[in-house]
Amino acid sequence: MRRIPPNGGTPLAGIVACAALALSLTACGGDDDGGSQGGGTAGLEGRGPITFVTGKDRSGNLQKQVDAWNSDHPQEQVRVIELPDEPNDQRQQMIQNATTKSDAYSVLNLDVVWTAEFAANRWLVELPMASLSGGSGGSSPQAEKGKIDLSAMLPATVKTGQYRGRLYAVPSTSDAGMLYYREDLLEKAGIAEPPKTYQEMWDACDKVQKLPEGEDADCYFTEVNKTESMTISAVEAITAAGGSIIGPDGKPALNTPQARQGLEFLVDAKKTRMPKEAVTLDxxxxxxxxxxxxxxxxxxxxxxxxxxNEDDGSSEVAGKFAVAPLPGPDGPGVANLGGHNLAISAFAANKATSLDFINYLTGADAQRANLLATSQAPTIAALYDDPEMVKKFPYLPVLKKAIETAEPRPVAVKYGDVTAAIQGEMYDAVTGKKPAEQALNDLQAKLGPLTAQ
Incomplete structure (x- = not known):
């Protein structure tokens, strides 16, 4: 999930009201029919021009893939609509389109954490899903005509497109946070391996900053601005400490020593280890x-x-860095599960074309090309073990493990309100407006009604 600028953030792993398997399937509003056009997978009809609504495509690869589709489908042209970088802004524009029942948006590139909210509000069409056993082996996401085969995809990514056991979105890219580090500076400081704990990271910083090459470098950065990225940073810090924002019972779990330890890590890191402008950096x-x-x-x-790693002069660190798993308090940390899924608006015309276009963009060939062009995480499992891909992207084994063990953000039908509450309280803590304990207490109180069954 990279979270997004191009096309980042996130995760249906059952931890919040209405989305978790442990909770009652009748806890949320609506019935079992699914999509707003009467439910089920009926209504996937109509062929002709469609739109694809997504974050910004800085690589240019998405437009290349769309151009290839358009060349082969002269009567079913796709027009890309690019939304702002910030996920909150993207979500709001998609919701505005849905609440007006506009057909301006056809295929939606959704942050994985939006599935429950969009499906519960009947803004998406339910998609026909083939059995997850005995699939295509990675050659195509569609094993039989009219049904989407997800068996070649990482299981963690498949869950993010489901709501109440039904499929509403197809995994397109995945994501998990990793630790980028200046390998050249660590070597010069005599450090042979990347840190596995926070303290090892701080100790490495102290050594690097004593070098002439490292004296002007800041130690560490994770996003602590008042956006969706704050929710991601909070999930990773609190989970790494052994806590959670929402407990297994679907209720807020912020009144714990582990939650406080996680938040205090962010507070202390912001105060002593991050750039002065950290809260302004997205x-x-x-x-x-x-x-x-x-x-x-x-x-x-x-x-x-x-x-x-671009060698066109845009990066001062090309060839000088490496990646590793995120560190934690006492050992390896926990990454947040991000990524993007493709869904069909319930109000779109030409839904049959939309489904075919989703199959095209999420197929193994398209995902391989996207990985090569953008380094975004694929959802096809075999690409992580492809020798050619691993040679070009040595981090793939690290990333695959991070995705398989990643922690999702809270998944809720009222996700907008939930993440806004998290962002606000965490921001107040890291900027010193509130003590960490008070921020956690206030967040506990806010999340109670928002996650009530």
Whole structure:
């Protein structure tokens, strides 16, 4: 999930009201019919021009793939509609389109954490899903006509497109946070391996910053601005400490020592280890900061790998960095599960074309090309073990393990309100407006009604 600038963030692993398997299937509003056109998979009809609504495509690869589709489908042309970088803004524009029942948007590129909200509100069409056993082996996401075969995809990604056991979105890209680090500076400081704990990371920073090459570099950065990225940072920090924002029972779980330890890590890191402008840096701002050579360590999504290695002069760190699993308090940390899924608007015309286009973009060939062009994480499992891909992207084994063990953000039908509450309280804590304990208590109180069954 890289979270997104191109086309990042997230995760249906059953931890919040209405989305978790442990909760009652009748807890949320609506009935079992699914999509707003009467439910089920009926209504996937109509052929002709469609739109594809997504975040910004900085690589140019998406447009290349769309151009190839358009060349082969002169009567079913796709027009790309690019939304702003910030996921909150993307979500709001998609919701505005849905609430007006506009047919302007056909295929939606959704952050994985939006599935429950969009499906529960009947803004998406349910998609026909083939059995997950005995699939295509990665050659195509469609094993039989009219049904989407997900068996070649990583199981963690498949869950993100489901709501109440039904499929509403097809995994297109996945994501999990990784630790980018200046391998050249660590070597010069006599450090042979990347840190596995926070303390090892701080100790490495202290050594690097004593070098002439590292004296002007900041130690660490993870996003702590008041956006969706704050929710991601909070999930990773609190989970790494052994806590959770939402417990297994679907209720807020912020009144714990583990939650406090996780938040205090962010507070202390912001105060003593991050750039002064940390609260103003978004995902792209963090990427540019790292590429300028001003950071020793950075928590970031896979999409940055290709951009930071560009040899066109845009990156001061090309060939000088590596990636590793995120560190934690006492050992390896926990990454947040991000990524994007493709869904069909319930109000779109030409839904049959939309489904075919989704199959095209999520197929193994398209995902391979996208990985090569953007370094975004694929959802096809075999690509992580492809020797050619691993040679070009050495981080793939690390990323695959991170995705398989990643922690999702809270998944809720009222996700917008849930993430806004998390962002606000976490921001107040890291900027010193509230003590960590008070911020957690206030968040506990806010999340109670929002996650009530």
């Amino acid at each position: 995902t792209e701002g963090g990427r540019r900061y790292f590429q300028s050579g001003k950071l020793v360590f950075q928590r970031q999504w896979p999409y940055q790998y290709a951009l930071a």
